[in-house]
Amino acid sequence: MLATIIDGAHEVRVEHVPDPVIADPTDAIVRVVASCVCGSDLWRYRGIKQVTPGSRIGHEFIGVVEATGDAVDAVKTGDFVIAPFYVCDDTCVNCRNGVSTSCLAGESWGALDRNGVQVDGGQGERVRVPLADGTLFVVDGDPVRTEEIPGLLSLSDVMGTGHHAAVSAGVGPGDTVAVVGDGAVGLCAVIAAKRLGATTIIAMSRHEDRAALAREFGATHVVPERGDEGVARIRELTGGIGADRVLECVGTKESMDQAIRSTRPGGMVGYVGVPAGGPELPIGRLFGTNVGVNGGVAPVRGYIPELIDDVRSGRIHPGRVFDLELPLVDAPEAYAAMDERRAIKVLLRP
């Protein structure tokens, strides 16, 4: 089969690799219907995060089950499934506590599993899925229509991650919410904030196309300024005190600083941007203002059940963050397009 491989900075290729086979009774084999490139994949693509040459890559995919191991019960051949961006058993204490990203049996796409066997990356034609019963969400009900593919794929990561930012910040009815970051996750965070009842949603964006999408998703205001000017604009829009909840969807020192300073006293920052080497959080400022910081790597597996009906019914449209679709063989171009900001998020079809 074909799979995407990364060798180093700006070195992505699509190559023939062995077809996956069931290696453990809890495995399933999934034929990928769609996968995509994540903003976090760009860290390796840009050389910010080190790469072992020849690594499989990709951690968001949806597809159809082709085979299952003897110990797999909940997932059957022929099921249409959504894979979250990590492997989990959905039964351990951390999974039961809603933090399946800290699953005690957790594994990662593209790495070795607990038995030392290669787990496929998501950007390929097929994937061996460990702990299939826990990891995979089965899409039941009406057969999946082609136009539903992007929305369902967003539940692998970005929609659930934006939702986690909003949940972590405690967004509720009537809240004023600011969203830092206008990538796919930030845009999904706008959807999530509106879905949870926020009435004023301020998207921080300086890209006209992304700002337009944010407005379609429910943003009531767009603030292009950053830094001190950005904070000042948020304060102007919030009676001088800052937003009740701020969703940090970037992960840089500057974006977290922006988020914390844009939050009103007693408010909360919900953050999902993977921290890019810091910063440590300024405890003195947080203490003085009672601004809390909550969030982390999003346990999206647990959010799929509560989000999927809104996606399938068309009440929310997170699939619109995919603004470029390419065949799998063009994965190198998909990375380049996202790296050069020619695309918000690229969907790949084998």
Add this chain to the structure above:
Amino acid sequence: MLATIIDGAHEVRVEHVPDPVIADPTDAIVRVVASCVCGSDLWRYRGIKQVTPGSRIGHEFIGVVEATGDAVDAVKTGDFVIAPFYVCDDTCVNCRNGVSTSCLAGESWGALDRNGVQVDGGQGERVRVPLADGTLFVVDGDPVRTEEIPGLLSLSDVMGTGHHAAVSAGVGPGDTVAVVGDGAVGLCAVIAAKRLGATTIIAMSRHEDRAALAREFGATHVVPERGDEGVARIRELTGGIGADRVLECVGTKESMDQAIRSTRPGGMVGYVGVPAGGPELPIGRLFGTNVGVNGGVAPVRGYIPELIDDVRSGRIHPGRVFDLELPLVDAPEAYAAMDERRAIKVLLRP
């Protein structure tokens, strides 16, 4: 009248100062029935925080109103009142948001008010109270009995502050809670955790008298170990994952590290220890484990209405944290006793 004055490290004296008078129509004059020394007062006493020689000190007191300005409505001469550890109007947007410590008109005991007039410290015979309607809580119902004094005084700061740690951490029924710090605030945090329904409460204490009081207040376990050993003990007691909620009531680098590492994935640290010059929070660890950090300077004014009935009825006994009572003239000894850990918290009676 007599008032306590601090001139520098280990230099506390009780001196005659002018009686306070109404300086603003929103002022009240309160005759102090009881005040006390705060752990945070020790920072100045120990020279960790700089002192302007001749400063008034003390920020927790209860007493009886002796006079009110023309604009004071809610507070009347003869009322028995509780003063929180700060001045607030209880009407601004931050106060309405439950963060009266960020009151837009807020002031501090012992400092100058917005008109440049001295505000008395709490450790004295009388105090001019700015913004009396917002700042003071009137104790109504049955007349205050002598034995109620310590409990009511605890609502000025420590009981409300321990409660804030628990509320910020989101303590709820059935939770497992660890409390870092066995000072008056940590002990009150044990009370608060139990009151909010926690069923397992682990007090981290290496002082037998304090550990005993923690047990009386509701602690189900006491862990004397600190650092890696302390974390290991908490994990042993919590099925290997850490406590659902951890209440940080100290404010040092070591205590915050202990708190964060003792929290289970997806759990929350509620912190009220005044940060002693750091540390900044480790974002990478917080992100990976979805441990949130919430809290800050406790808005105790807003908590008095919900706590006072439990204090007056004897359902909770936060007044027991006062284990030494001295006349006001012995304030220097009160500081020494707390500095040398001969007392948990000292009550002063003019």
